[in-house]
Amino acid sequence: MLALRNCWYVIAWDYEVPANGLLARTVLNEPIVVFRTAQGRFAALEDRCCHRAAPLSKGRNEGDGLRCGYHGLKFDAAGRCVDAPGLERIPEAAKVRAYPLALKRKWLFVWMGDPAQADERLLPDNFSNDDPAWRNRPGYLHYDTPYLLICDNLLDFSHLSYVHEKTLGGSTAIAQARPEIETLERGVRVSRRVPDVPPPPYYGRIRRFAGNVDRWFVYDFLFPGTLLMSSGGKPAGQKEPDPANSVLLHSCQTLTPETDDTTHYFFQQSHRADAGDASVTEGIYQSLITAFNEDRDMITAQHESLRRSPGAPMLPLGIDSALVRYRRLLEDAVARERAG
C-alpha cells in the first residue's frame, strides 16, 4: 500500500470511545484498540495479546489498563503487562505495542511510524470540528475501496456535476471550470471558482436565492488524505460574500486506510453558528450523507472495475492535474521515508 508511516491518522471521533469501554479499529492493516483511562486520558494499543493473539478489544477496560478476555493478562496504557494470573513472574517480553495518540478538536489521531518522530505540530488545522463560531454534525462512512481512489475523487470536483448532479452539484459549469492548483509542503491547494450558476439543490436546506450564485471551493488536501475546505455561494456578481445573503461553509474530511482495500472516512461540513439552527445543521448533514453515498457507489463500482482488469491503462486528462500532482508528492514522500 502506498501510505506514509510517519504520519498522524484519524482513528476515531472522540465520542466513539465510550467512557468505560474501548473501541477496536484497524489502521494500515494493524488492529488497534483505543480506550480511555479512569483519568480520562486516551490510549491506543496493539489489539493482539502477546500471549495467544486474542484481540484485547474482546476483553475489558479496567480504568488503569485493559485485561485480555481469554486468559486474563492485563496491560497498562503503555502496553506493559502488569498482571498475569497463574504466573509468579511476569516475563519482560510480555507487552504489546502502544501507539502515540493525539486528540485535536474531536479527532483522535494515531501515529503509525517511529514514535520518536511523532510531532503534534503536524496535526492539521481542523478548527471547525469544534469551534463555537461553527456548527456541524460529525459523520463517518466505511469504504470497501483503497483510500487513494477516494483521494482522487476529492482532488477533482468536476465529478460534482455528474455524481452529485441532484445534490451538491446542480450545474455542468463546475466541471467546465478550471481550478488553480498550488503545491504545499505536505499536499496541494485547490481553488475552483464557478460564477453565475443556479444554486445547487442542497443550498435549499440553508438559504433561498432569488437568482444565480457565484460558488467557490478552496481547499487544502494534505497527507495522509485530509481535506480542509472553505466553500460557499453568494448572489451572482456581488463582490464579496456577505453572511446575510450568502452560504458560507467550512469542511474537514479525512481518509484513513483500514486495509489495502478498505478505508475509514471521517467528515463534517460546518455552517456558521449564526446562519441557522439545529435543523439547518441536520439538513446539511443529511445532504452530505446522501452525496457521500453517491461517491461511495461510484468509487466502489470503479474499484470493482479496476479489480477485474488489473493493469489496464487509465487515460490521463487535463482535469486530473490535482490528483496527479498529489499522487507524485505522496510517492516521493513515501520513497523518502522508506529510504530512511
Next chain:
Amino acid sequence: MLALRNCWYVIAWDYEVPANGLLARTVLNEPIVVFRTAQGRFAALEDRCCHRAAPLSKGRNEGDGLRCGYHGLKFDAAGRCVDAPGLERIPEAAKVRAYPLALKRKWLFVWMGDPAQADERLLPDNFSNDDPAWRNRPGYLHYDTPYLLICDNLLDFSHLSYVHEKTLGGSTAIAQARPEIETLERGVRVSRRVPDVPPPPYYGRIRRFAGNVDRWFVYDFLFPGTLLMSSGGKPAGQKEPDPANSVLLHSCQTLTPETDDTTHYFFQQSHRADAGDASVTEGIYQSLITAFNEDRDMITAQHESLRRSPGAPMLPLGIDSALVRYRRLLEDAVARERAG
C-alpha cells in the same frame, strides 16, 4: 477458459434493455453495457470508461450515446468519446471498445472476437423464439458454475430420469435409451427416442393421455452452447405425431459464459400456438423453471465437488459419448482459433 472468441454469444433477451436505459452484463469476463439509441438501434460497449475505469453503466443513455456518471465523458455507439467536460480538445485515445451486435428473434448477440470476422450467417436458427405458429414465455437463470458443466448436462438426457424424476422425466427408460449422435459442422445432433413410457408429470399441463406415450428428443447442440430441440410425445404405437392427440414442443436454449465460473442461461420452450392458451404457456414455463432449478442445484453441487478435489479423475462411461464428442469439437475449434 475453454471458449471461442470468434463466436456470437447471447447477451440478453431484447426486452431486458429498457428503451431509454441500459443493461450491464459480463461475457467471457468482459464487462459490457448494452443500450438502445433514440433511433431504436442496439449498441454494445466496453463497460469501463477509458478515463478512470468507472463503469459506463453507472452513467446514462443520452439517446445518441452514453455519458459516464463520474466525470461526464460521453461516448457514441461506436465507442468514440464525443464530449469531455473541462477539456478543450478530446484526445484521439479517448474511446472504448464497441462490440458487433446482432438481434435475431429476440436474442441479442455480441461477437467477442475479431470484429472483421463477425458473420451473421453464423447466428443459430432460433425460430421458435418469435414465430406466430409457436408460443412461449422467455426465461433466464444465472449459474454459479462454468458453462461447460451445463453443456455436459444438456448433452446427456439420461439425467432426466433422476434429476427430473418428478418433472420432465417420469421414467427410468429415458436413461436406458441409447441416443443416436451425429457430428455437425459446429456441434452435434442428438436423437433419443423412448417408446411406450408413462407421460411425464409436466405433460399434465398440456394434455391428458389415456395410456403410455412414445417420446422423442431431437436436438442440435451448437457452439458456443446452444440447444435447438424438437421434442414431444404421441400415444404409444401411433405411427406419426398428430397435433390433435400429441404434445409437440420446440425449445431454444443457450449458455453464455459470464466468467470462468459463472454462466448466463437463456431459454424458452414453445408449444404450438393452436395447442393451448396463455395458461398452457405459463404452465410449461413453470414446469421448466422448476426443472431447471433441479439442474442448477445438481450442477452447482457437482461444481463444488470438483472445486474441492481439482484434478480428481472422472470415470468415462458409454453414456457420455455426446458430451465427449462435443468437448473434442470445441477443443479443436478453440485450438484452431488460437493458432490463428
Next chain:
Amino acid sequence: MLALRNCWYVIAWDYEVPANGLLARTVLNEPIVVFRTAQGRFAALEDRCCHRAAPLSKGRNEGDGLRCGYHGLKFDAAGRCVDAPGLERIPEAAKVRAYPLALKRKWLFVWMGDPAQADERLLPDNFSNDDPAWRNRPGYLHYDTPYLLICDNLLDFSHLSYVHEKTLGGSTAIAQARPEIETLERGVRVSRRVPDVPPPPYYGRIRRFAGNVDRWFVYDFLFPGTLLMSSGGKPAGQKEPDPANSVLLHSCQTLTPETDDTTHYFFQQSHRADAGDASVTEGIYQSLITAFNEDRDMITAQHESLRRSPGAPMLPLGIDSALVRYRRLLEDAVARERAG
C-alpha cells in the same frame, strides 16, 4: 493440516442419520456421506460419484445402497457400483471409497487412514454418552477455526475465569490454580483442583450451596481431540464428594477437523441420573451452549487475529504447559505416521 490419518474421528451423533436418509459431512477435507441400510447398519462412503463427481448425498438411500441423483449410478455399502442405467456392463473401476465406521455409545466414528489398521480398541471410553447412571442432552457446534485452537482452549482451563466468568467460571482462583499434567500414551491427563471458591453461576441449575465449594476438573485429552472429564464441586473442606450434597459431572467432548480452517464439535455434559430430572439435564445443556458460544466467539476472534498476522510470535507462558505437551505428542505421532 497437522492431523493423524490413522485415527477414529467422530463424524456424527447416531441420531443425526435419519433411518431412510443420509447425512453429508466433511472430515479432514474429505466429503463423506453416512447412511443406514435397511438392516440398520451404518455405512460411510466418499461423497463423490466416480462418474461425474456429483455428491452422492444429493441422491437417495435405497436401503441396500445409495443411488446418485445425477445419472443414476448405484453403490452398495462397500462402495461398489451395482447398477449403471444405460450400460450393459459395469466397469471394474466404478466404485467409491468406503470408510471403516464404528458406533460406540451414540458416537459414529470414521477411520480416515489405512482401513487395515482400523482398530476398535482405539475408540475412547465415552461411557457417559449412553449409560443409565448418567443423563445428558447431546450437543453439536460448528467452528470456523482450525481444530488445534480449540484443543488449546480445552487444554488450559485458566480461561474459565475470564471467558466464562459469568457461566462456568465465577472465580479467578481457577486461573490461579496450577494443574497437574501427566503424559498418556495418546494424550495428556490434566487435574486441576480449586479449593474454597464460590460455586459458579451454572451450579445454580443443579444445587444450592450454603457457602463455598471445593471444585475439581480431572480429564484425559486424547488424539485426535477428545476430552473425557470428571468434574464437580463439594462443600468446601468436606473430605469426599457426597452425591447428596455435591455436584458430580461427567463430560465427553470431541473435535473433528472439517477442513483446514473449520471444525465439528460434539459434546455432552452428564449429571448423575439420581441427581435431577429432565429440567436439570436441560439446564446443564443450556449453560453449556451459552459457555461454548463464549469460547467460540473468543477462538474465532483469536483465529481472525492470527490470520491477519501469520507468523507473528506468541509468547509461551507457564500456563501453557498442557497444550505445549499435547502439541508435541501430536506432532511426533503425525511425523511417525507420515514416515510410514
